[in-house]
Amino acid sequence: MPCSTASFASCRRRASALAALALFALAPAHAAAQGATTPLPAADRPLQVLDPAFIDRTANACTDFMQYANGAWLEHDTIPAAYSSSGVTRDMSDHNELVVRTVLDDAMAQRASQPEGSTPRKLGTFYASCMDSTAVEAAGLAPLRPWLRDIDGITSRTRLVQEIAALQVRGINLIFSYSPAADPHDAAHYMAWLSQGGLGLPDRDYYTNSGAAADSTREQYVAHVVRIFRLAGEQTAQATRDAHQVMRLETDLAKASLTRLQQRDPAATDHPMTTANLAALAPSLPWPRYFRSIGLTAKVTRVNLAEPDFVRRVNVLLRTAPLAQWQAYLRYHAIAESAPWLSTPFVQQDFAFSSRFSGAKQLLPRWKRCLRETDGDLGEALGQAYVARTFPPEARARAKAVIDDIRAAFGQRLRQLTWMSDSTRTQALGKLAKMREKVGYPDHWRDYTRLVAEPGPFILNVARANAFEWQRVVNRPGAPVDTTEWGITVPTVNAYYDPSKNEMVFPAGALVPQTFDPGADDGANYGSLGASWAGHELTHGFDDEGRHYDADGNLRDWWTASDSVHFTGQADLVVRQFDGYIQVDTIHMNGRLTLGENIADFGGLLTGFDALEQALRRDGRPGLIDGYTPAQRFFIAYAQSYRVHTRPEELRTWVTVNPHAPDNWRVNGPLSNMAAFAQAFGCKPGDPMVRAADSIPHIW
Numbered sequence: 053m054p055c056s057t058a059s060f061a062s063c064r065r066r067a068s069a070l071a072a073l074a075l076f077a078l079a080p081a082h083a084a085a086q087g088a089t090t091p092l093p094a095a096d097r098p099l100q101v102l103d104p105a106f107i108d109r110t111a112n113a114c115t116d117f118m119q120y121a122n123g124a125w126l127e128h129d130t131i132p133a134a135y136s137s138s139g140v141t142r143d144m145s146d147h148n149e150l151v152v153r154t155v156l157d158d159a160m161a162q163r164a165s166q167p168e169g170s171t172p173r174k175l176g177t178f179y180a181s182c183m184d185s186t187a188v189e190a191a192g193l194a195p196l197r198p199w200l201r202d203i204d205g206i207t208s209r210t211r212l213v214q215e216i217a218a219l220q221v222r223g224i225n226l227i228f229s230y231s232p233a234a235d236p237h238d239a240a241h242y243m244a245w246l247s248q249g250g251l252g253l254p255d256r257d258y259y260t261n262s263g264a265a266a267d268s269t270r271e272q273y274v275a276h277v278v279r280i281f282r283l284a285g286e287q288t289a290q291a292t293r294d295a296h297q298v299m300r301l302e303t304d305l306a307k308a309s310l311t312r313l314q315q316r317d318p319a320a321t322d323h324p325m326t327t328a329n330l331a332a333l334a335p336s337l338p339w340p341r342y343f344r345s346i347g348l349t350a351k352v353t354r355v356n357l358a359e360p361d362f363v364r365r366v367n368v369l370l371r372t373a374p375l376a377q378w379q380a381y382l383r384y385h386a387i388a389e390s391a392p393w394l395s396t397p398f399v400q401q402d403f404a405f406s407s408r409f410s411g412a413k414q415l416l417p418r419w420k421r422c423l424r425e426t427d428g429d430l431g432e433a434l435g436q437a438y439v440a441r442t443f444p445p446e447a448r449a450r451a452k453a454v455i456d457d458i459r460a461a462f463g464q465r466l467r468q469l470t471w472m473s474d475s476t477r478t479q480a481l482g483k484l485a486k487m488r489e490k491v492g493y494p495d496h497w498r499d500y501t502r503l504v505a506e507p508g509p510f511i512l513n514v515a516r517a518n519a520f521e522w523q524r525v526v527n528r529p530g531a532p533v534d535t536t537e538w539g540i541t542v543p544t545v546n547a548y549y550d551p552s553k554n555e556m557v558f559p560a561g562a563l564v565p566q567t568f569d570p571g572a573d574d575g576a577n578y579g580s581l582g583a584s585w586a587g588h589e590l591t592h593g594f595d596d597e598g599r600h601y602d603a604d605g606n607l608r609d610w611w612t613a614s615d616s617v618h619f620t621g622q623a624d625l626v627v628r629q630f631d632g633y634i635q636v637d638t639i640h641m642n643g644r645l646t647l648g649e650n651i652a653d654f655g656g657l658l659t660g661f662d663a664l665e666q667a668l669r670r671d672g673r674p675g676l677i678d679g680y681t682p683a684q685r686f687f688i689a690y691a692q693s694y695r696v697h698t699r700p701e702e703l704r705t706w707v708t709v710n711p712h713a714p715d716n717w718r719v720n721g722p723l724s725n726m727a728a729f730a731q732a733f734g735c736k737p738g739d740p741m742v743r744a745a746d747s748i749p750h751i752w
């Protein structure tokens with residue numbers, strides 16, 4: 053799963069505001085388009101790991117370092133209408149998308165000459181069916197009519213459960229999710245997870261919060277559901293009744309859902325049980341029939357019921373909520389989640405609603421929307437060609453060398469921590485030694501033999517791709533975990549740490565300028581790739597969530613009691629620091645929700661700086677570059693790696709749904725805790741970028 057979903061909280065980057073609405077974005081495939089010859093497009097302005105032109109030299113580095121490092125850029129930046137933010141991630145994604153576009157254009161042009169059933173032909177066919185807007189407009193809602201007829205035909209609770217299963221397999225987010233994931237206590241094997249889900253708003257809090265803003269969002273949501281039903285042909289009175297039914301059901305689900313904060317505690321979602329116990333806990337759901345309906349043929353005797361109270365509530369609703377209410381709920385989700393790939397009125401309505409959370413003013417061009425969906429569904433089919441055009445083996449080797457320096461520096465820090473007992477230290481060092489890393493691209497590309505892509509309505513290809521992915525993983529419970537699998541695609545500008553695999557993953561799309569340039573100086577590369585990417589992901593293995601997993605990815609307490617007490621006491625200082633910052637308007641940040649990311653940022657910086665010092669001792673210390681010392685360049689490159697300009701709508705959404713701090717605090721927060729930063733820029737006690745010694749956390 054991509055790291056924008058709940059499965060990897062430990063990403064470096066925030067997901068888009070509406071990632072929560074796109075729960076079934078799929079991962080990847082095999083064998084790339086061959087014979088690509090289109091030349092690479094030239095970027096408007098080449099990105100650099102450190103760009104001196106972005107620096108606001110009139111700002112005081114000791115007052116607001118984010119402004120100092122990025123202010124000149126920010127002053128002249130305008131967020132493009134189709135985006136919720138601009139900055140590093142958008143610039144790098146734009147660049148990557150131009151490359152992927154050449155891959156897809158080639159695949160589309162050459163599809164007819166490729167062998168029937170070959171992956172290059174499927175890739176070209178898939179993208180072409182998305183780009184064929186004439187066919188999409190002509191089809192309107194027609195491709196979904198058979199699904200809607202099936203929903204209308206539900207006459208019993210048994211049929212209801214079968215229909216829920218059928219829609220889930222096509223990628224529709226309903227009630228709860230079934231997913232095979234690592235067994236928390238035997239991470240080498242998959243087990244079946246059942247997790248809360250099924251909401252149309254981005255978070256359960258939107259249903260339960262009080263106040264005028266929350267009331268207004270709920271009213272807007274109901275109005276949106278009415279419009280979706282109207283577009284599907286319902287009369288206004290019926291559409292209004294149905295929309296209120298949907299809202300009532302989702303509100304019931306939301307009230308029984310854990311908050312994001314509660315979900316950060318691994319113990320809160322650790323409830324392994326036998327299928328017999330599951331049947332006793334939720335007898336209204338005919339589990340054997342449900343499992344058969346989703347295609348699960350493997351013998352499953354145990355499941356992890358992530359949120360038991362949620363499923364207890366579902367059990368009641370399945371028995372008591374009127375069938376008509378369930379039908380309205382299924383109909384809404386089937387249409388609304390398909391809306392981006394239906395005709396223009398549906399696309400426009402979907403955008404109008406989602407832009408409330410992102411602030412974007414217009415739709416992305418069709419090729420970008422199609423490209424992102426194709427990358428999400430067949431990412432490993434285009435990944436090889438992307439790598440061939442952008443990421444030579446030397447770049448991979450150099451990036452790996454920086455990441456390995458970070459590992460060594462973190463190990464050195466672990467050995468020198470004064471607060472940690474030797475027994476915990478030995479375990480921590482063992483975890484570090486066993487931590488895997490994936491850099492650039494997979495060693496084995498996914499096999500798309502069983503994927504079907506046909507000319508015709510694109511939404512059906514999306515549903516087929518979802519079904520392909522479902523069938524690829526559905527029977528995994530009990531099987532050994534595939535340690536070669538990647539959770540994000542190669543052109544993605546992101547990275548993640550997966551605690552159950554104890555691995556960090558850096559795709560090629562993130563290992564280009566502005567993140568990293570084999571030709572850049574050590575100060576710049578260690579500030580950006582070193583601290584902001586590698587140090588950050590590595591520290592996730594030891595943040596407030598990651599520390600509960602051992603070297604093999606099992607949920608097991610390997611800490612002495614006194615070391616745990618020290619950790620949580622220091623983590624509380626991090627919480628207090630970030631609780632004090634303003635997110636947007638007058639809204640404060642949530643220091644507990646963002647704790648793991650803030651620990652990772654600070655640990656990444658400390659580790660990255662140590663690695664830079666070691667690299668300079670090894671490689672030689674250069675003089676000033678652009679007028680800056682290596683240490684200064686380290687901190688500027690770090691701050692520029694968070695160069696971003698975000699719409700307020702997105703910031704308001706993030707305070708609820710995103711575990712990352714706003715980027716200005718990801719820079720000014722940890723840097724104001726760092727003596728090396730104060731020293732590099734001559735900051736004095738009392739300066740805003742120098743926090744009082746007794747408020748500074750000592751963790752990693």
Ligand SMILES: [Zn+2]
Pocket residue numbers: 061062063064065588589592649652
């Ligand atoms: Zn992170």
